[in-house]
Amino acid sequence: MPISRGSKGVEEKLHKLEREAEERDAQRRAGAKGHTYKDLVTTSVEIDALELIPEEEARRVKAAGLALKGRRLALAFYDPDTEDAKALLLKLAGEKYEIQAFVVSLSSLAHAWSFYKYVSAEAGQITGKVRIDEARFLVFREKLKNIKETTTVIKSALEANELSVTELFEAILAGALSSRASDIHFEAGEAKSKIRYRVDGLLHDIYAEIRAEPYRLLVSRIKLLSGLKINIRDEAQDGRFTINAGGKEIEVRVSIIPAEFGETVVMRLLDPDTIRLTLNDLGLRVDDRTIVEAELKKPNGLMLNTGPTGSGKSTTLYAFIQHVNDPETKVITIEDPIEYHLEGIEQTQVDTEAGYTFANGLRSILRQDPDIILVGEIRDQETAEIAMHTALTGHMVFSTLHTNDAVGAIPRLVDIGIKTTIIGPALALVIAQRLVRRLCPDCKEASSLPADLKARVKKFLDQLPKRVDRAPYEKPQLYKPKGCAKCNELGYRGRIAVFEFLEVTPELEELINKEASEVVVKKFAKEQGMVRMQEDGVLKVLSGVTTFEEVEDATGQIAWEAA
Numbered sequence: 001m002p003i004s005r006g007s008k009g010v011e012e013k014l015h016k017l018e019r020e021a022e023e024r025d026a027q028r029r030a031g032a033k034g035h036t037y038k039d040l041v042t043t044s045v046e047i048d049a050l051e052l053i054p055e056e057e058a059r060r061v062k063a064a065g066l067a068l069k070g071r072r073l074a075l076a077f078y079d080p081d082t083e084d085a086k087a088l089l090l091k092l093a094g095e096k097y098e099i100q101a102f103v104v105s106l107s108s109l110a111h112a113w114s115f116y117k118y119v120s121a122e123a124g125q126i127t128g129k130v131r132i133d134e135a136r137f138l139v140f141r142e143k144l145k146n147i148k149e150t151t152t153v154i155k156s157a158l159e160a161n162e163l164s165v166t167e168l169f170e171a172i173l174a175g176a177l178s179s180r181a182s183d184i185h186f187e188a189g190e191a192k193s194k195i196r197y198r199v200d201g202l203l204h205d206i207y208a209e210i211r212a213e214p215y216r217l218l219v220s221r222i223k224l225l226s227g228l229k230i231n232i233r234d235e236a237q238d239g240r241f242t243i244n245a246g247g248k249e250i251e252v253r254v255s256i257i258p259a260e261f262g263e264t265v266v267m268r269l270l271d272p273d274t275i276r277l278t279l280n281d282l283g284l285r286v287d288d289r290t291i292v293e294a295e296l297k298k299p300n301g302l303m304l305n306t307g308p309t310g311s312g313k314s315t316t317l318y319a320f321i322q323h324v325n326d327p328e329t330k331v332i333t334i335e336d337p338i339e340y341h342l343e344g345i346e347q348t349q350v351d352t353e354a355g356y357t358f359a360n361g362l363r364s365i366l367r368q369d370p371d372i373i374l375v376g377e378i379r380d381q382e383t384a385e386i387a388m389h390t391a392l393t394g395h396m397v398f399s400t401l402h403t404n405d406a407v408g409a410i411p412r413l414v415d416i417g418i419k420t421t422i423i424g425p426a427l428a429l430v431i432a433q434r435l436v437r438r439l440c441p442d443c444k445e446a447s448s449l450p451a452d453l454k455a456r457v458k459k460f461l462d463q464l465p466k467r468v469d470r471a472p473y474e475k476p477q478l479y480k481p482k483g484c485a486k487c488n489e490l491g492y493r494g495r496i497a498v499f500e501f502l503e504v505t506p507e508l509e510e511l512i513n514k515e516a517s518e519v520v521v522k523k524f525a526k527e528q529g530m531v532r533m534q535e536d537g538v539l540k541v542l543s544g545v546t547t548f549e550e551v552e553d554a555t556g557q558i559a560w561e562a563a
Contacts, residue, residue, distance in 0.1 A: 014502075022105045030103035033081060040066070040076060042348055042356040042364075045115050047227070049073060053088070055116045061088050064112035066102070069242065069249055069341070075111060076104040095192035134244055136167065140174035141245070147197065147204055147488040150175030154195065154207045158214060165217040172218075173252075177245055179488055181270060186218065188262030199488065200437045200495050208375060212262075219256070219263050221367070226254040234258050248272060254338070268339075275340045277319040283496040285539065287467040288531070291501050293428070296324050301428025302391035304378075306403040311489070312435050312497050313400045317374060318342065320398060324372065333374040334361040347421045350376070360382040368388060375399040381417035388418065388426035405533065406432040406502035407522045410512060424509030430502040432533055434554040435495040436546045440487035444479040444544070456560040460538060465529035476542035496545060498537040498554065502530055 023039055029529050030037035049065030050058075052073070059513075062078035063085060069127035073092065077085050080101045092099055105223070144150045153171055157163040163171065172195060176184050177431050181197035193215040210218075219229070223230050236257045242249050253268040254436025279289055295303060305313040318340065324342060325331050333342075338352035346368070348361055356364075358375060359382040365373055377400050378384045391397045405410045410431045413423050414439075449457065481491020502508075502525055511524055537551035538558065552558055 019107060022107055026103055026105040026108070029079070033103075035080060035101065036346075037362075038066075038076060038102040038104055038108070038491045040064075040104055040111050041354050042361070045112050047115065049075075050112065050115055052092075057088070057219055058116075059113065062106070062109060063088060064109055065523075066112070070244065071097050072100070072225075072449070074100045074102065076102045076109065076295065078104065078106060078109060084500065137170050137174055137243070137245070140171045141178055142364075144171065144175040144178050145381070146197070146485055146489070147175075147179045147206065150179060150197075151206050158207060158210060165214070165221050168214070169218060169221050171241070172206070176269060177250070177271075180494070184265075184269070186215070186222075186265040187265075188215065188259050188264050190261045193262065199433060199490070200492055203466050204488075215262065216546055219265060222254060222265055222267070223256070226252075228254070228256065233263055234419075238356045245424040251339075253337070267515055270339050271450065272340060275315060275318045275342070276322075277315060279319060279323055282316060282319055283540070283545070285536070286469060287465075287501060288536075290467075291503060292320070295429045296320060298396070298428060299390055300394050300396055302388055302397045302399065302426045303431070304399055304401050304409050304427065305431045305433065306401045306406060306409050307433050310401065310435070311433055312495070313433065314339070314376070316431065316497065317398045318431060318558045321345070321374060329371045330369065331372045331374070332363060332365045332368055332370040332375070334358060335374070335376040347368075359386055361391065362386045366395075370395065372396045373398070377401070384413060384416055384418050385422070388422050391426045391428070406430040406500050406530070407518055408432075408527055409502075410521060413519050414515075420512050420515050424504065424512040427504040429504065432502075434498040434533055435497055436537060436554050437492035437542070438494045438496050438545055438552040439479050439481055439547065440491055440493040442482060442486050442493075443482040443484035443491065445482050447478045449476060449478055457542070460535075460560065464535065465531060467529055468531060473539060473542045475493060478541065478547075480546045480547065492495045494548075496540065498533045498551065500530060500533045500536065503528065 002041060011257045044065060045064070045068050049068035052065045052068070053061075053063060061082075061084040062364060064072040066075045067074055068074075079085060080089065080103065089099060089101070106150055118257065144153060150171070154168070154175070157168055157171065169181065172184065176197050179197055179199055181199050183198040185196040185198065185203065187194050187196065192208065193212075194212040195206040195210065196203045197206055198440075212306070220230050223237070225241045227241070228239045236255070239254045240249050240251055241254070249272070250281045251270040253270060255266045255268075256263050259529075261348065280290065284292065295301065307313050321331055322342070330346070331344075332346045332348065332349065334348050338347050339351045341347065348356070348365070350356060350361065358377070358379065362373070362375060362383065363386065373390060373395055375383065375387055378387060387397050388398055401409050401412060403409050407430075410423060414420060461473055464470065483489040483491045487493040508521070508524060516524075534551065534555040537546070537555055538548075540546050541548050541551060548558065
């Protein structure tokens with residue numbers, strides 16, 4: 001019986017079937033010639049990369065620029081082996097571009113070409129006006145070494161009107177990078193606005209008396225750089241841009257929201273150095289590292305990292321992935337958003353408007369024959385179930401979950417609807433972590449252990465699990481912060497995580513199957529030898545890495561008696 005195309009629902013189903021067939025054909029063509037396939041509907045297209053190839057030429061060659069990072073260029077082709085495609089590749093190689101080519105469907109190319117409508121506007125009206133002056137930016141970086149120097153320059157520039165808005169913004173950005181800031185905050189006030197840097201988790205005022213007009217111009221400058229609409233002031237907007245800072249590219253993620261007295265801006269500075277961490281860099285004790293390495297050698301299982309936003313969960317999982325990644329392993333991620341780009345790893349980003357959610361994306365990833373999968377966050381039952389079944393069917397899966405501690409992950413998974421009969425077999429390791437500030441190694445001062453703490457510390461060490469080597473802590477040397485130019489006079493420089501690791505053993509799996517309460521599981525974890533986050537923090541204090549105050553800020557008042 002012939003299918004009628006009169007029904008809208010039937011039309012949509014036919015279109016979906018045709019689209020899926022087209023993508024399967026693209027996958028087949030890519031595999032047959034040893035190329036990498038990509039579905040552009042779930043991939044962002046950067047205007048800077050797109051405009052490298054004129055639209056007329058792109059349509060003739062059946063190609064499109066996707067992403068441009070320095071001289072590294074990602075290109076999509078219907079067929080990169082045609083004469084026209086080879087000529088384009090040769091031309092771009094002659095212009096010193098390092099090219100990564102992908103095979104895509106014609107529908108994907110049509111999606112990418114649809115962005116050409118933005119190229120002419122940006123090229124004619126914005127390009128050239130919103131670029132960071134790299135030479136001037138590097139001069140500012142040399143001049144502004146810390147928060148104090150940056151505050152002096154910004155204050156002088158604003159009060160005396162010494163710098164243009166472009167130069168002022170570059171100085172603010174350069175000072176933030178030199179001060180190791182993770183975020184820059186522009187906060188609108190009724191009479192005057194302010195600039196603040198977040199350094200090692202804490203906010204610091206840079207200048208708190210910006211007049212209305214300079215503040216408005218700064219916000220407009222940020223919007224231009226981020227590709228946002230300048231004339232929209234009553235809606236939230238998100239964007240990003242990339243700067244070259246001393247030979248490395250730093251992505252800046254921008255969030256703008258309307259506030260009571262104007263627009264408030266937060267710029268997240270994504271320094272790639274922060275993800276180039278090894279297991280050694282994470283600050284793991286020898287016994288904890290042994291646990292992690294043993295789990296990473298397994299071919300399958302779900303490793304969950306828990307904790308609040310900003311506790312370093314993703315950084316830890318990136319370090320795990322880079323530890324196990326090799327040319328024989330295929331790693332694919334689904335993130336929201338992609339904050340850091342990792343070499344040799346296929347990364348995808350959630351796009352809810354296109355229907356590419358964590359759950360749908362995870363299903364699609366499984367068809368790409370991965371060995372290791374990173375799911376940015378488990379938020380719902382569907383994603384959790386797919387992740388766990390994936391772990392049970394021969395894949396290593398990494399993900400994050402918002403809970404207060406490692407044991408709390410189990411009741412959390414039950415709460416979102418996961419059966420205990422699946423949780424136990426799928427889970428391999430649950431991690432919980434918080435970040436504490438490191439004492440500045442250049443200025444920290446030795447401090448004696450108070451008499452009232454000596455007995456508590458001895459008792460604390462005596463009750464630790466046998467797997468913890470006590471030798472490094474038997475003669476503890478405490479330190480206190482002092483402050484110097486290298487640490488912005490704060491006494492602390494950088495952060496380190498305090499961890500706890502819950503190993504899912506056969507005995508714990510049996511407890512989970514019996515739906516044991518959280519209290520029972522915590523008691524079992526302690527008997528099994530788990531070192532809690534707070535205990536790991538105390539050991540880091542006794543090692544001279546941080547202070548008791550930092551550990552208590554992150555984990556609560558130290559429970560010496562409970563320990």
